[in-house]
Amino acid sequence: MKPANILVVGTGAVGSFYGGKxxxxxxNVSALVRSDYEYLKENGIKIKSINGDFVFxxxxxxxxxxxxxxxxxxxIVSTKVxxxxxxxxIIRPKVGKNTAIVLxxxxxxxxxxxxxxxxxxxxxxxxxxxxxSKTGPxxxxxxxxxxxxxxxxxxxxxxxxxxxxEMFNASDVxxxxxxxxxxxxxxKLIWNAPFNPVSVIGGGVTTDVIINNSESLKxxxxxxxxxxxxxxxxxxxxxKNLVDENIALTVKMKPYKTSMLxxxxxxxxxxxxxxxxxxxxxxxxxxxxxxxxxxxxxLLLLLTENNR
Numbered sequence: 001m002k003p004a005n006i007l008v009v010g011t012g013a014v015g016s017f018y019g020g021k022x023x024x025x026x027x028n029v030s031a032l033v034r035s036d037y038e039y040l041k042e043n044g045i046k047i048k049s050i051n052g053d054f055v056f057x058x059x060x061x062x063x064x065x066x067x068x069x070x071x072x073x074x075x076i077v078s079t080k081v082x083x084x085x086x087x088x089x090i091i092r093p094k095v096g097k098n099t100a101i102v103l104x105x106x107x108x109x110x111x112x113x114x115x116x117x118x119x120x121x122x123x124x125x126x127x128x129x130x131x132x133s134k135t136g137p138x139x140x141x142x143x144x145x146x147x148x149x150x151x152x153x154x155x156x157x158x159x160x161x162x163x164x165x166e167m168f169n170a171s172d173v174x175x176x177x178x179x180x181x182x183x184x185x186x187x188k189l190i191w192n193a194p195f196n197p198v199s200v201i202g203g204g205v206t207t208d209v210i211i212n213n214s215e216s217l218k219x220x221x222x223x224x225x226x227x228x229x230x231x232x233x234x235x236x237x238x239x240k241n242l243v244d245e246n247i248a249l250t251v252k253m254k255p256y257k258t259s260m261l262x263x264x265x266x267x268x269x270x271x272x273x274x275x276x277x278x279x280x281x282x283x284x285x286x287x288x289x290x291x292x293x294x295x296x297x298x299l300l301l302l303l304t305e306n307n308r
Contacts, residue, residue, distance in 0.1 A: 003026050003027050004022075004027045004073045004163070004167065005027075005028045005030075005071070005072045006019070006022055006027050006028065006029045006072060006073065006074045006075075006076060007029075007030050007031075007032060007065075007068055007070075007072040007074070007075050007076070007094060008030065008031045008032065008058075008076045009032045009065070009075060009076065009077050009078070009079060009087070009090060010032075010076075010078035010080075011031045011032075011036075011078075012078065012080075012134050013132040013134045013140050013141075014078045014104055014128055014130065014132060015031075015076065015078030015104070016031075016045045016047065016056060016140045017047060017049075017132050017140055017146075018076070018078070018104060018128065018148065018168075018173070019031060019056060019058070019076060019078075020045060020047055020055075020056030020140075021168065021171040021172075021173045022168070023059075024054065024171040025167040025170040025171040026167075026170070028059045029059055030059045030060035030068055030072075031058040031060070031061050031062070032062055032063070032064075032065055032068070032090075033061060033062070033063060034063070036138055037061065037063050039137045039138045040058070040061050040137075041061040043138055044056055044057035044058065044138065045138045045139075045140060046140070047140045047142060048139075048140065048141050048142065049142035050142060050143060050144065051146065051172060065090060065091060065093050065094050066093050066094075068094055071094065071096035071099065072094060072096070072099055073098070073099065073160075074100050074101075074102050074160070074164065075091050075095065075099055075101050075102065077102065077103050077104070077105065078104045078105065080105075080263070080268070080269065080271055081105050081106060081107050081271050081273070081274035082270070082271055082273075083269070083273070084269070087113075087114060088113060088114060088117035088118070092117070095118055095121060099121055100121065100122040100123075101114055101118060101121055101122070101124070102124045102126060102164065103123065103124070103126060104127075104128050104148070106188075106192060106259070106275055107185075107189075107192075107271060107273075107274025107278060108185050108186065108189050108278050108282070109279075110274055111123055111125050111153045111154070111182075115154075122152060122158060122160055124151070124160065124161055124164065125151055125152075125185065126148055126149065126150045126151075127148065127149040127150075127181075127184055127185065128148050129146070129147050129148070129149070129188075130142070130144070130145045130146045130148075131143040131254075132146075133262055143254075144253070144256070146173055146174065147173070147174040147175065147176075148168060148173060148174070149175075149177075149178050149181070149184055150164060150165060150168075150175060150177055150178070150181070151180070151184065152179075152181070153181060155179055155180055155181065155182065157177050157179055162177070165177055182236070183231070183237075183238070186227065186231035186234075187238065189227050189279065190224050190227050190228060190246055191246050191250070192275050193223050193224070193226075193275060193276060193279065193293065194224055194296075195207060195210060195220065195250070195258055196258045196259065196260035196261070196271075197260065197272075197275070197276060197297075197299075197300045198216060198219065198220065198296065199257065199260060199261040200260055200261050200270070200300065200303065201296065201299050201300060201303060204264075204265065205261075206255040206256055207253055207255060207256045207258070208253075208255040208256075211247065217247075219292065220247070221243055223293060223296065224243045225240070225243060226291075226292055226293050227293070228240060228242060228243070229288070229290075230279060230282065230283050230288060230290060230293075233286050234282065234286075259271075269304075270300070270304050272300050276293060276296065276297040279293055280293055280297050
């Protein structure tokens, strides 16, 4: 079978790791990069992993999408979901008739702008459950987990989804297909909505500090319950026991700095809108009260706007 041509847009920690793994599986994986261009072109990306170190040497390294020589079977978008990154315009020159657009990004309600921009193309939404960080130019550290959940947006599966699953599994990345991928996004938000912002607002604290303080743990649970109730207003039928399940999983984790905290410590823009703002706006559409979500959203906006 002919190897898939894949273009990764966003070679931070997540994009580099999963792009590198797809390369290991035999795909022709190229990278669109903003920084570290010369280093990546010469040396590739060195990935230190709990499952074995490897080097990802992209097929092509380009600074402009127009310079990519092929029409990709998949475009993997792994950029942060932040204002100022117009994914639709970045990828448009290389979106072919049969190109699937793969979004490995955080947050809720993030697929719709891409789906509207490319109504004839398949959108594959993905959720990465991984502890991974960029430690320097072309240097990635994979510390924990690594599985990925994928599905056709807004629901179902397809031949392209199944082929992507096969490639991930072939590279020892546990990958499952969820035919209700939007519901799966809400499930992930149950953890992301409290732990990401609280880790920043709390003064740069790790997950263990948050859950070992009775008041912050209470806040976390309140936010989780609001996310579940809001998801259910939109028809996703999430059970309340997901709160205890998420807390139990966090207790088992090694002390962990959230991706939002790492961004904050490195003076990068935070995914405030994708993780909190979109959820708050969905609540307001239904006149549904989410006081804890609104409070941390407001506080995080103040913090980020005054620290730019």
